[in-house]
Amino acid sequence: MSMPNNLSVPLVFSEVLFEKMKLLSAGILDLELYEFRYCLAELIPEDGWDSIVLDSIEAIETRINDLSFYENIQIKSREGNRIILDPEIIRLTRMLFVGLVTGIYQQDWIAEHFYFDVRGFIFLHRTIYFTEKALEHLGGRPFRQFEQKQKRFEFLQDIGYKAFREANAEVDQCFIQSVMKIIAARGTPILLAIAGATAAGKTEIVERMTAAFHDVSQSVTSIELDNFFTDREYREARGIDSQGKDAIHFNLLLQSLEDITKGKKISIPRYDTIDATSSHDLDGRLKPGGIPIEIEPADIILIEGNFPFLIRETLHLIGIKVVYLTDDPVRMKRKWKRDIDFRKKYDPNYFRNRYFKDQFIMAQFAYIPQMEVCDMVVDTTGAALWTTHETANILGEI
Amino acid sequence: MKGYPMIGTNRLHSPLAFSEILFQRMIPINAGIRKLAFYEFRYALENLYPKEGWDSIVIEKQNIIERAISSRKFFESILLKPIEKDRIVLDKTITKLTRMLFAGLVNGEYSAAWVNKFFYFDIRGFIFLPRTVYFTEAGVTHLGSKPHRCFKPQQTRFDTEQEIGYLEFAEANKEIDQAFIELIKQLIEIRGTPTLITLAGPTAAGKTEITERLLGVFGHLGQRTTTIEMDNFLLDREFRDGKPMGQGTIHFELFKQSLQDILHGEKITIPCYDTILATSSHDLEGNLIPGCTPLQVEPADIIFLEGNFPFHIQEISNLIGINVVYLTDDPIRLKRKWRRDVDYRKSIDPAHFRNRFFATQFMRAEDVYRPQIEHCDIVVDTSAAEIWMTPEVARQLDKK
Numbered sequence: 001m002s003m004p005n006n007l008s009v010p011l012v013f014s015e016v017l018f019e020k021m022k023l024l025s026a027g028i029l030d031l032e033l034y035e036f037r038y039c040l041a042e043l044i045p046e047d048g049w050d051s052i053v054l055d056s057i058e059a060i061e062t063r064i065n066d067l068s069f070y071e072n073i074q075i076k077s078r079e080g081n082r083i084i085l086d087p088e089i090i091r092l093t094r095m096l097f098v099g100l101v102t103g104i105y106q107q108d109w110i111a112e113h114f115y116f117d118v119r120g121f122i123f124l125h126r127t128i129y130f131t132e133k134a135l136e137h138l139g140g141r142p143f144r145q146f147e148q149k150q151k152r153f154e155f156l157q158d159i160g161y162k163a164f165r166e167a168n169a170e171v172d173q174c175f176i177q178s179v180m181k182i183i184a185a186r187g188t189p190i191l192l193a194i195a196g197a198t199a200a201g202k203t204e205i206v207e208r209m210t211a212a213f214h215d216v217s218q219s220v221t222s223i224e225l226d227n228f229f230t231d232r233e234y235r236e237a238r239g240i241d242s243q244g245k246d247a248i249h250f251n252l253l254l255q256s257l258e259d260i261t262k263g264k265k266i267s268i269p270r271y272d273t274i275d276a277t278s279s280h281d282l283d284g285r286l287k288p289g290g291i292p293i294e295i296e297p298a299d300i301i302l303i304e305g306n307f308p309f310l311i312r313e314t315l316h317l318i319g320i321k322v323v324y325l326t327d328d329p330v331r332m333k334r335k336w337k338r339d340i341d342f343r344k345k346y347d348p349n350y351f352r353n354r355y356f357k358d359q360f361i362m363a364q365f366a367y368i369p370q371m372e373v374c375d376m377v378v379d380t381t382g383a384a385l386w387t388t389h390e391t392a393n394i395l396g397e398i
Numbered sequence: 399m400k401g402y403p404m405i406g407t408n409r410l411h412s413p414l415a416f417s418e419i420l421f422q423r424m425i426p427i428n429a430g431i432r433k434l435a436f437y438e439f440r441y442a443l444e445n446l447y448p449k450e451g452w453d454s455i456v457i458e459k460q461n462i463i464e465r466a467i468s469s470r471k472f473f474e475s476i477l478l479k480p481i482e483k484d485r486i487v488l489d490k491t492i493t494k495l496t497r498m499l500f501a502g503l504v505n506g507e508y509s510a511a512w513v514n515k516f517f518y519f520d521i522r523g524f525i526f527l528p529r530t531v532y533f534t535e536a537g538v539t540h541l542g543s544k545p546h547r548c549f550k551p552q553q554t555r556f557d558t559e560q561e562i563g564y565l566e567f568a569e570a571n572k573e574i575d576q577a578f579i580e581l582i583k584q585l586i587e588i589r590g591t592p593t594l595i596t597l598a599g600p601t602a603a604g605k606t607e608i609t610e611r612l613l614g615v616f617g618h619l620g621q622r623t624t625t626i627e628m629d630n631f632l633l634d635r636e637f638r639d640g641k642p643m644g645q646g647t648i649h650f651e652l653f654k655q656s657l658q659d660i661l662h663g664e665k666i667t668i669p670c671y672d673t674i675l676a677t678s679s680h681d682l683e684g685n686l687i688p689g690c691t692p693l694q695v696e697p698a699d700i701i702f703l704e705g706n707f708p709f710h711i712q713e714i715s716n717l718i719g720i721n722v723v724y725l726t727d728d729p730i731r732l733k734r735k736w737r738r739d740v741d742y743r744k745s746i747d748p749a750h751f752r753n754r755f756f757a758t759q760f761m762r763a764e765d766v767y768r769p770q771i772e773h774c775d776i777v778v779d780t781s782a783a784e785i786w787m788t789p790e791v792a793r794q795l796d797k798k
Contacts, residue, residue, distance in 0.1 A: 032564035161435035
């Protein structure tokens with residue numbers, strides 16, 4: 001492919017790219033050209049931008065929808081003692097930059113298939129959560145639609161809790177009222193499962209629901225599915241990621257859910273997110289020194305996690321199945337703030353690799369299948385509440 | 399916080415009660431805390447939770463702490479890259495200090511006023527850092543004992559921010575920068591060209607931006623300008639670590655010769671320093687390393703020397719026309735560096751970054767900035783929005 005001249009002069013390249021990226025990602029508007037160049041420095045190819053070979057758009061589309069592409073992303077490769085950004089992620093972003101500057105890739109095409117994370121300075125694939133099957137299951141249109149206030153985050157590089165909560169106030173409120181109405185119709189005790197990707201806002205919504213039930217004198221307890229994880233070392237060594245029954249103390253989970261829905265107090269494992277270890281060994285026995293979590297029975301039992309109703313064996317125990325969705329770009333910005341800035345949980349490169357990889361894999365394995373069987377979807381970014389026909393009937397006009 | 403016990407409590411170690419009190423007590427110390435949800439505060443606090451609990455923290459007397467943070471040894475003892483389980487971690491002394499201040503604030507041993515006087519708290523890093531003294535008595539006396547011009551401090555708007563970008567920083571400094579530019583224009587008119595202007599200042603004080611603006615202004619007036627970044631004269635980082643900035647940390651002979659040559663109107667060839675690899679294009683003997691490319695600098699009327707170096711030392715002080723120190727307060731610089739060096743450049747591990755910033759502020763101030771301030775012509779303090787100058791410079795300007 002012949003390349004126009006502005007590829008061979010790095011300063012010109014960055015200037016043209018800067019202007020084009022402003023149209024693609026509003027967050028870039030907040031940057032000075034200096035800053036943009038600092039970010040870009042990491043991605044400048046050794047042999048210059050004109051050394052980048054562009055794939056056809058068909059080839060790119062195929063690749064970014066292929067599971068093996070994501071499976072091959074190396075999250076912890078090291079150069080010296082630093083974790084590095086995966087070469088495929090670099091290659092994709094470089095290609096899109098060059099394609100954008102030369103005009104070989106249309107801006108609209110890039111925007112349709114990718115989003116750009118300013119802080120990470122990489123392109124990521126846009127995951128489609130509302131598959132045809134999910135849309136059909138949810139009646140083809142939202143039950144309620146509100147103003148999309150997360151649009152204000154387009155200019156931000158990271159998002160804190162307070163701003164996020166404010167933006168979701170309307171849809172969250174409507175969701176809580178709906179759940180209360182369903183519970184009034186179905187009776188208690190009831191197990192309410194909330195599935196959602198990392199940083200979608202599960203913990204906060206559980207928090208708010210708890211407060212709302214307390215206000216009407218109903219007892220509430222909550223179970224974090226994460227607490228059932230087995231040691232990360234074990235999961236990683238066996239190539240089990242973070243989904244499905246192989247990743248958790250499955251028998252303990254099943255027994256716990258059965259017991260608590262019968263009104264019994266339960267004792268569940270405790271997963272330490274810092275050490276990434278469980279209080280229980282692989283046979284489900286408490287490790288010496290491990291402290292389990294005691295959970296009292298309640299009218300409403302909330303269970304939140306990545307896949308609370310993915311496992312067929314537990315489905316019959318769950319009263320209400322909710323998927324709580326927040327778009328990938330927004331979640332990523334939340335994670336920058338929460339997991340990188342506050343928790344300081346990961347190396348930033350490890351985080352970029354893992355997010356790029358997991359968002360696709362987790363969507364395919366966990367969220368899309370759960371959307372196709374759930375009762376409700378809360379789409380915080382779309383500011384919409386979706387329900388099945390059956391649920392809508394219970395809700396009527398609220 | 400009432401009515402909002404955290405759901406995830408069972409995975410956090412720091413007791414709710416301690417976290418709640420600390421959260422409240424931190425608000426007068428850093429206004430940005432108010433912008434955090436309690437969740438976020440707890441997540442950040444979790445990294446500092448002592449294994450044996452907060453009760454295990456020994457709270458030292460205030461005078462002992464004050465003495466410690468005014469001694470160079472304290473900062474020299476900071477390890478930049480201590481490693482635990484494959485990851486660089488925060489230095490133990492830094493952790494100990496922040497824990498102690500947290501525990502002391504919660505049990506009432508330390509007042510907010512005392513903590514504020516000696517420390518500032520960086521939210522993003524979630525550590526306390528000692529406040530650095532830049533204006534010594536000698537410095538203040540040298541600069542006529544009071545600022546020459548004062549403006550309304552605009553950087554207070556950053557009090558609640560965790561990081562600061564270029565555009566907002568430039569916006570906040572608009573007034574003082576404009577006044578400084580006018581002043582330099584006048585001085586050059588008085589003193590003539592070619593002239594060398596040094597612009598020293600701590601990392602992320604805003605040296606590059608102000609130089610850029612000065613270049614624009616003089617270019618507009620039809621004067622030939624150029625800029626030399628002092629960083630380009632740096633020796634490889636491994637040869638500098640631990641040494642005070644000075645003749646021993648740069649290619650000094652090359653530097654001196656370059657200044658003399660360019661002031662004689664000659665084109666010069668200087669080393670090139672790679673900030674990512676932290677290496678120079680030249681070896682310790684000042685010879686170009688095969689495969690490396692040096693920088694060429696054309697002669698000019700006004701030559702800016704940007705960066706950190708004790709420009710007042712005898713061997714070169716007679717070559718300098720106007721000696722400026724451009725200052726921005728440590729907390730603001732730290733927030734700028736989070737954005738620029740950690741978020742954008744991604745050139746440094748965040749824990750390494752915290753250790754390094756903590757360790758170097760004191761030493762740099764002692765080695766470079768305090769002596770510079772005591773010998774320079776002009777100080778621009780962007781955070782206080784003040785311009786200081788020697789009585790001699792002030793007289794020259796007044797005459798005009």
